[in-house]
Amino acid sequence: MGQQAMDTFRSCIPLFQALSxxxxxxxxxxxxxxxxLTVNEITEFATLSRPAISHHLKILLENRLVEVEQKGLQRYYSLSLDPAVAQLKALIHTVETTCCKESF
Known part of the structure; x- marks a missing residue:
C-alpha cells in the first residue's frame, strides 16, 4: 500500500472516532x-446534560460535521456533512484504486 493510501486512511481516523x-x-x-438547533434545544431531546452536549458538539465541529452560526446571544448548530462526505469518498476511491485487485 502506498504512502498516499496510508495518509488517506489515517486522515479519516478522527472522523471515524467522531462518528463512533x-x-x-x-x-x-x-x-x-x-x-x-441551539444547545438547549438539543438538550431537550437528549438524555445528556447541557455540558455533555456541548462537549459532543465541539467534537462534531472539529470534524466539520456541524457548523455553528451566532445570532445575538444564541449559537445555532446545523449539519455540515459535505466535507466529511468528501473525505469518505476519497477513502473509498483510494480503497478501490489502491487496495482492491478486482473492480467493483
Whole structure:
C-alpha cells in the first residue's frame, strides 16, 4: 500500500472516532430532522446534560460535521456533512484504486 493510501486512511481516523459515539450519532440524526438547533434545544431531546452536549458538539465541529452560526446571544448548530462526505469518498476511491485487485 502506498504512502498516499496510508495518509488517506489515517486522515479519516478522527472522523471515524467522531462518528463512533452514539451520543454524537444521535445529535447528527436530530440535526438531520431540524434545520438548526441551539444547545438547549438539543438538550431537550437528549438524555445528556447541557455540558455533555456541548462537549459532543465541539467534537462534531472539529470534524466539520456541524457548523455553528451566532445570532445575538444564541449559537445555532446545523449539519455540515459535505466535507466529511468528501473525505469518505476519497477513502473509498483510494480503497478501490489502491487496495482492491478486482473492480467493483
Amino acid at each position: 459515539d452514539t451520543a454524537r450519532q444521535d445529535i447528527i440524526l436530530l440535526l438531520a430532522e431540524h434545520d438548526r
